[in-house]
Amino acid sequence: MSLKDSNRRFGWLSITNHWLTATLVIVMLFVGFYMAGLPRGPEKLQMIGMHKSIGITILALAILRLFWRARNPMPDMLGNPPAWRHLAARTVQFSLLGLILLMPISGWIMSSAGGHPVSFFGLFTLPPLVDKSKALGEAFHEIHEILAFVIIALLVIHVLAALKHAFLDRDATLLRMLGRPGRD
Numbered sequence: 001m002s003l004k005d006s007n008r009r010f011g012w013l014s015i016t017n018h019w020l021t022a023t024l025v026i027v028m029l030f031v032g033f034y035m036a037g038l039p040r041g042p043e044k045l046q047m048i049g050m051h052k053s054i055g056i057t058i059l060a061l062a063i064l065r066l067f068w069r070a071r072n073p074m075p076d077m078l079g080n081p082p083a084w085r086h087l088a089a090r091t092v093q094f095s096l097l098g099l100i101l102l103m104p105i106s107g108w109i110m111s112s113a114g115g116h117p118v119s120f121f122g123l124f125t126l127p128p129l130v131d132k133s134k135a136l137g138e139a140f141h142e143i144h145e146i147l148a149f150v151i152i153a154l155l156v157i158h159v160l161a162a163l164k165h166a167f168l169d170r171d172a173t174l175l176r177m178l179g180r181p182g183r184d
Helices: 012-036 042-071 083-113 134-169 173-177
Strands: 118-120 124-126
Touching: 012 042, 012 134, 042 083, 042 118, 083 118, 083 134, 134 173
Parallel strands: none
Antiparallel strands: 118 124
């Protein structure tokens, strides 16, 4: 398998980035909802620290994906889908990428506004993006939560579309994101 994408296939870098990001985003959603229900204390602080560190990782992967996409366009969609379906697929894909960028940035702003450091697994601390502001922190807390629900909705659509391709259309759309050859 090639490093780079072609007009028909994803390369291993795109596939690895996709599945690593997907796994981390799903973990983050579970961790986020779990820690929201925890009382203040050491366990919650530990979860918040892990949440921030994984968020930084997701942000780095999303930035890498943006640079990669700028130099390596996505492979063509299989078959000859109607224009509306092509537009819908690309809208969901690019919306997910945008949200995966915005989500950690909103968390970073929320933490900065709350006067809380954003540390990457204790190795280094990111500079605050904004000055301390209770109102801004609360606003970005709401934004962060809303973005989580929007990401969940788009992930459901994305997964259902992939399953539709695999089981109803019986094409290689899902297979090529798994790095396996299939019928084009």
